[in-house]
Amino acid sequence: MSAVIIIVAYFSLAVFVIVAVYRTLRVATLPVHLRWELAPVPHEKGRSHYGGSYLEEYEWWKKPRSRSLISELIYMLQEILLLRGVWEHHRRLWWFSLPFHTGIYLLIGAGALLLVAAGLDWAGAAAAGVMARAAVAVALVGHLLGALGALGLLVRRLTDPRLVAVRTAGTLFNLVFLLAVFTTGAAAVAMADRPARRLVECTQAVLTADFSAAIPGLLAVHLLLAFLLLAYLPFTPMLHFVAKYFTYHRVRWDDDPLVARPRLEGEVKELLEQPVSWSAPHVASGGGKRWIDIARELPEE
Amino acid sequence: MTLKVRDISRRPGELLDPISPEELVPLPPPYDKPEDQPGWKPINPGSSERLVCNLDGVVATSLPQPKDPEEQRRYVDQFAAGLKKLLDKNNNWTFLQPLLLSLEYCVRCQTCNDACPVFTASGGKEIYRPTYRAEVLRALVGKYAKPGGKLLARLAGNDIELNWTAISRLYELCYRCTLCRRCAQTCPIGVDNGLVTRELRKLFSQELGWAPKELHEKGTVLQLRSGSSTGMNPLVVKDNVEFIDEDIGEETGLAVHTPWDKEGAEVLLIHNAGEILSWPENPGAFAIILNAAGIDWTLASDEVGYDGVNYGLFYDDVQLARIALRHVQVAKKLKVKKIVMGECGHQHKAMVTVSDRILTGQMNIPRESCLVLLERIVFSGKIKFDPSKNDFPVTLHDPCNIVRNLGIVEPQRRILRYLCPQFREMEPHGVNNYCCGGGSGFAVMSGNNFTDWRVSVASRLKFKQILDAFADQPGPEVKKYVCAPCSNCKGQLRDLFQYYGALEKSGITYGGLVELIVNAMVDVKEPFIKWEMH
Numbered sequence: 088m089s090a091v092i093i094i095v096a097y098f099s100l101a102v103f104v105i106v107a108v109y110r111t112l113r114v115a116t117l118p119v120h121l122r123w124e125l126a127p128v129p130h131e132k133g134r135s136h137y138g139g140s141y142l143e144e145y146e147w148w149k150k151p152r153s154r155s156l157i158s159e160l161i162y163m164l165q166e167i168l169l170l171r172g173v174w175e176h177h178r179r180l181w182w183f184s185l186p187f188h189t190g191i192y193l194l195i196g197a198g199a200l201l202l203v204a205a206g207l208d209w210a211g212a213a214a215a216g217v218m219a220r221a222a223v224a225v226a227l228v229g230h231l232l233g234a235l236g237a238l239g240l241l242v243r244r245l246t247d248p249r250l251v252a253v254r255t256a257g258t259l260f261n262l263v264f265l266l267a268v269f270t271t272g273a274a275a276v277a278m279a280d281r282p283a284r285r286l287v288e289c290t291q292a293v294l295t296a297d298f299s300a301a302i303p304g305l306l307a308v309h310l311l312l313a314f315l316l317l318a319y320l321p322f323t324p325m326l327h328f329v330a331k332y333f334t335y336h337r338v339r340w341d342d343d344p345l346v347a348r349p350r351l352e353g354e355v356k357e358l359l360e361q362p363v364s365w366s367a368p369h370v371a372s373g374g375g376k377r378w379i380d381i382a383r384e385l386p387e388e
Numbered sequence: 389m390t391l392k393v394r395d396i397s398r399r400p401g402e403l404l405d406p407i408s409p410e411e412l413v414p415l416p417p418p419y420d421k422p423e424d425q426p427g428w429k430p431i432n433p434g435s436s437e438r439l440v441c442n443l444d445g446v447v448a449t450s451l452p453q454p455k456d457p458e459e460q461r462r463y464v465d466q467f468a469a470g471l472k473k474l475l476d477k478n479n480n481w482t483f484l485q486p487l488l489l490s491l492e493y494c495v496r497c498q499t500c501n502d503a504c505p506v507f508t509a510s511g512g513k514e515i516y517r518p519t520y521r522a523e524v525l526r527a528l529v530g531k532y533a534k535p536g537g538k539l540l541a542r543l544a545g546n547d548i549e550l551n552w553t554a555i556s557r558l559y560e561l562c563y564r565c566t567l568c569r570r571c572a573q574t575c576p577i578g579v580d581n582g583l584v585t586r587e588l589r590k591l592f593s594q595e596l597g598w599a600p601k602e603l604h605e606k607g608t609v610l611q612l613r614s615g616s617s618t619g620m621n622p623l624v625v626k627d628n629v630e631f632i633d634e635d636i637g638e639e640t641g642l643a644v645h646t647p648w649d650k651e652g653a654e655v656l657l658i659h660n661a662g663e664i665l666s667w668p669e670n671p672g673a674f675a676i677i678l679n680a681a682g683i684d685w686t687l688a689s690d691e692v693g694y695d696g697v698n699y700g701l702f703y704d705d706v707q708l709a710r711i712a713l714r715h716v717q718v719a720k721k722l723k724v725k726k727i728v729m730g731e732c733g734h735q736h737k738a739m740v741t742v743s744d745r746i747l748t749g750q751m752n753i754p755r756e757s758c759l760v761l762l763e764r765i766v767f768s769g770k771i772k773f774d775p776s777k778n779d780f781p782v783t784l785h786d787p788c789n790i791v792r793n794l795g796i797v798e799p800q801r802r803i804l805r806y807l808c809p810q811f812r813e814m815e816p817h818g819v820n821n822y823c824c825g826g827g828s829g830f831a832v833m834s835g836n837n838f839t840d841w842r843v844s845v846a847s848r849l850k851f852k853q854i855l856d857a858f859a860d861q862p863g864p865e866v867k868k869y870v871c872a873p874c875s876n877c878k879g880q881l882r883d884l885f886q887y888y889g890a891l892e893k894s895g896i897t898y899g900g901l902v903e904l905i906v907n908a909m910v911d912v913k914e915p916f917i918k919w920e921m922h
C-alpha cells in the first residue's frame with residue numbers, strides 16, 4: 088500500500104507543480120491589455136476608503152503618485168484570510184467558505200510543520216516530538232474546519248435556490264471530493280494510535296520513498312485521496328488563488344498611466360504591429376493588416 | 389424547470405425566457421401599481437416577422453431574420469471563427485488577459501448576482517444573471533475552441549450546441565447588460581462578467597459585423613465619416629454653438645462666447661455633441677464658467693474633435709481606437725496643453741483610461757475630467773456664488789464610467805455640498821452606485837420595445853433610489869433635481885422620468901452639474917435651471 092501512496096504522491100506533486108506553473112506562466116506572459124481598472128483601488132493613499140483615485144487630482148500628471156502599499160497589503164490579507172468580499176456580498180456562503188478556506192490554510196501549515204518535524208527527527212532533535220504534536224493538532228483542526236466548510240457549501244449548493252439553479256455535476260463533485268479528503272483526514276488523525284509518531288514516519292517514508300513503511304488503513308485512504316486531489320486541483324477553477332493575483336494586481340488595480348511606465352510603451356508598440364484578421368467589413372483587416380494601420384485608416388465606403 | 393446554459397441553443401423559434409412588467413420588483417408609491425404604468429409596447433407584427441425575437445420578447449438589436457439555412461450556417465461558422473480570434477494573442481491582445489482570467493477561474497459562487505441591477509430588478513430572471521452569458525461563452529469555448537472539447541463537454545454534461553438559435557439569442561442577450569461592472573466589484577475572484585459581455589459584443593461586431601445600428605452605423609461610423617454621431621459637420625456644430633452662445637447670453641444677461649480652434653490653448657474642451665443638440669444649456673453653462681474663471685480654453689472644429697462620444701467603448705476595439713486616435717490628433721494639431729472631458733461618462737473612460745495604452749509617445753496628451761477642473765474653479769474664489777439660489781433638494785447620480793471605473797468620486801460632491809444646501813446622497817452611492825440603466829449605449833437605443841425594457845428593468849433600481857433620496861418631500865409641489873454629470877445618463881433619466889411621469893407626480897427633473905454651478909452664480913440674475921422635462 089505504501090508503494091502505491093508514495094508513487095501517487097510524487098506523481099500528484101509533479102502534476103500539480105507542472106500544471107500550476109504552466110497555467111500561471113500562461114496568464115503571466117499574456118500581452119499587456121488596455122487599462123481596465125475598477126474602484127476601489129486600495130493603494131490610492133487617502134482616497135481608497137471611498138474609492139477615489141489619483142484622477143481626482145487637478146493636473147494629476149504633474150503630481151507625484153502617492154501610493155499606500157500598506158493599505159493594499161491590509162486589503163489583500165483581509166481578502167485572503169477573512170474572505171472580505173464574500174463577507175460583504177454573500178454572507179450566507181461566508182459562514183462555510185471561511186472555515187473551508189481556513190481549514191486549507193491550516194492543513195498547509197500542518198504539512199510544513201510535519202516536514203520540519205521529520206527533519207528534526209532525523210537529526211535526533213528533541214523538538215521533533217513537540218513539532219509533530221503541533222502538526223497533529225493543526226491538522227485535526229484544519230480537517231474539521233475544512234469538513235464543516237465543505238459540508239456547509241455542499242448543503243448550500245443543494246438547497247439555496249440561487250445556487251441550485253446553476254449547480255453542475257462538476258461543482259458538486261469537487262465539494263464531495265474535498266469533503267471526503269477532510270473527513271478521512273480528521274478520522275485518520277483522531278483515530279490513529281500515537282498520531283504524531285505515525286505522521287512523522289509517514290512523512291519520512293514519502294520523503295525517502297521507503298516502500299516498506301507501514302501506513303495504517305484509514306490514513307492510507309486519506310493520503311491517497313489527498314494526493315489525487317492535489318493532482319486534480321490545477322485543472323479546475325480551484326486554482327483561483329493564483330488567478331487572484333492577476334485579477335487584482337494586473338487588472339483591477341493596474342492603474343498606472345502609460346507615461347509612467349516607459350517599458351510598457353515598448354511592449355505596446357510591438358503589439359500595435361501585430362497582424363489582425365477579424366473579418367467584419369468595417370475592420371478592413373485585409374486578412375492580416377497591422378493593428379495600428381487598421382486603427383489609423385478608415386475603411387473605404 | 390430551471391433554465392440551463394445549454395437551453396440557449398434549444399427550442400428554436402420559442403422565446404428562451406419571456407419577461408413581463410408584472411415580474412419586476414415593486415417600486416415605491418405612486419409607482420407601485422403595474423396597472424397604472426404605461427406598460428410595454430408590443431412589437432409590431434411587421435417587425436416581428438422581419439426581426440429575430442427569440443430571447444425574452446424584447447428586441448434591442450433588430451437583427452434581421454436570416455434568408456435561409458445557408459445564411460444561418462455561414463453566421464454560425466463565422467461565430468466559431470470569431471471565438472478562436474477572441475482567444476488569440478494577435479487579434480485580441482487588448483483584453484485577452486482579463487478575458488481568460490474571467491473565463492477560467494469563476495468558482496460559481498454567485499456572489500456577484502445580487503449586485504446586478506438588471507438581475508435584481510427582474511426578480512431574478514435566469515438569463516439576466518451576471519454569470520449566465522459568461523457560462524454560455526465558457527461552454528462554447530470549452531466545446532468548440534479547445535482540443536478534445538466536444539468529448540469533454542459530453543462527459544461533463546455541458547453539451548451546448550453552437551447553432552443559429554444560440555448565437556442569435558446570445559447576441560441579443562449581450563444587450564441586456566449595461567457593462568456597469570457592479571458585479572465585477574463584488575466578485576471575490578476578480579472575475580468580470582461585464583467584460584465578458586463586452587468581449588462577446590466585440591466578437592459579434594468585429595467578426596460577424598453585428599452591432600446595433602445606433603452604436604455602429606449611426607454611432608461610430610457616422611462619427612468617423614461626418615465628425616459626430618449626431619450627424620453635425622463642423623459648419624453645423626459651429627453654427628449651433630453660436631446660437632447657444634446668443635441664446636444663453638440673452639437669458640443670463642452675460643456675454644457668452646465660445647472660442648474655436650485656439651492654437652496653444654490650455655484646455656481643449658470636448659463635449660459629447662449630444663449636449664449641443666439636446667441640452668444646449670450645458671455647453672452654454674460651461675462657456676459661462678470657463679470664461680468667468682479666466683480659463684484659456686477652446687473647442688475644436690476639426691471632424692470628431694467636437695464630439696467626445698466613443699461608442700466603440702461599448703462594442704468594438706477597432707472603432708474605439710479609431711475615434712480615440714482622432715481625438716488626440718485634433719488636440720495635437722491645436723497644440724493644446726490638455727484635453728478636458730465634458731460631462732460625458734463613457735467619453736471619460738474611453739479617453740482617460742481605456743485608450744491610454746494605445747496613445748504612445750507624443751500622442752499621450754494629458755487628459756482630465758471636467759469635474760476636477762470645475763472643482764478647481766469653484767473653490768478658486770474667481771466666481772462669486774450664492775448657494776441659497778440652489779435651495780432645493782438635490783441628489784447626485786454617479787455615472788459608472790466616471791466613478792466606478794475612474795475613481796473620480798469627490799470633486800463633484802465637494803461642489804454640491806458647497807453650492808446646494810439641500811444636497812443628499814442616494815443609497816448606495818459613489819463607487820457602489822447603480823447604473824442609470826442607459827449604460828453601454830442603451831440610452832441611445834430605442835428600437836422596437838427596448839425603451840420600455842431599459843426604463844422599466846435596467847433603470848428600476850436607479851429610479852427606486854432616486855425616489856428614496858427624496859422620500860422626505862415626495863410630492864410634486866417641491867421641485868427636485870437629480871444631478872447627472874453625464875450625457876448618456878441624462879438621456880436615460882429623461883426617458884425614465886417621462887415614462888413614469890416623475891416631474892408631474894413627484895416634481896423630479898434632472899440636469900448636469902454645470903447648470904447648478906451657473907444657477908448659483910451671483911452674476912446670473914435669472915434662475916438658470918428651468919423646471920421642465922427636456
Ligand code: SF4
Nearest residue numbers: 494495497498500575
Ligand atoms: S463571477 Fe465571481 S462572484 Fe460570480 S459566480 Fe463567478 S466567482 Fe462567483
Ligand code: SF4
Nearest residue numbers: 504565568569571582
Ligand atoms: S455589468 Fe452590470 S448589468 Fe452587466 S451583469 Fe454586471 S452588474 Fe449586471
